[in-house]
Amino acid sequence: MYDRPLAIDQVLLQLTEQPKAIAELTAGLPRARLHQSPSRGEWSLNDVLAHLRSCADMWGKYIATIIAEERPTIRAMNPTTWIKSTNYPELEFAPSFRAFTRQRAGLLALLRPLPTAGWSRSATVTGAGRPRERTVLEYARWLANHERSHVKHIGRIVTSPRSDLG
Template sequence: MNPEARAALLMSFATGPRRLAAALEAVPAAALDFSPGPGKWSIRSIVLHLAESEIHAYVRARTIIAEPGNPVQAYDQDAWAASLDEGSQPVEEALDLFRLLREMIARQLRALPEAAWTQCMRHPQRGDVTLEQWLSIYDGHLATHLGQIDRTLKAFQACS
């Protein structure tokens, strides 16, 4: 990826918290815990997952930057979601956590030298992942879940 394309991807990554907050503004409180079907996540579940995933994303990026070539731990997102008492978790706190972690890592990424983008971590399921690939994965991860939030909201509205 050339530096201009990477800068555009980094901008998309950095604006993720704003895009997530904007998506949530359209969600009425009554829709937060609506599940569109058995085994499907509610909007609250999606936002909590994004916050937890961002914790892993931050640690993974920092591993690539500070300890290139080292392994990272995989995690079972469904087990994490199932073990959380979602009803007691405020969406606003999850959004704040997501925003803070994104802001911290985006600031660090902007300051990196060109050579850092080819450094990698060793993921147990994906193999070697460069920092550039990491950025693409996590920017895409949010986009996937923004679409999921939109679909869940539409399903809620269809049932209301």
């Protein structure tokens, strides 16, 4: 899922459009719909957003590091571990979403002017099995593909017949 082949322009388009899609899907929803799980064991819309922010934190930081440094070594951290050090799950949806879109604007400001060769810049990533080389493009693709699946997830939550919480 995360390594679905996308060209650079497709990555940039998805990273630009997906926050807009989330905004459209969640516009006008009452707090109860945003913060309550549609059914037992399922994430609320706010939980999905918290997860997306955590992934954007980690993968966006790796992208920025790879762009800024020459062949850095990065110790990977799972976003599900990182989220435990944040307050994202407790935040209200609207300010959390604004922070997400600001962060995305910053990431796109790094990526858009990057020459094609810059997308091939790499880092050695440790902490998740044997060390691996990862590129800016790989992390940006992962982020775009991962978010794409969660935008669909958000759509399912919003339209779910069990999502009658408000």
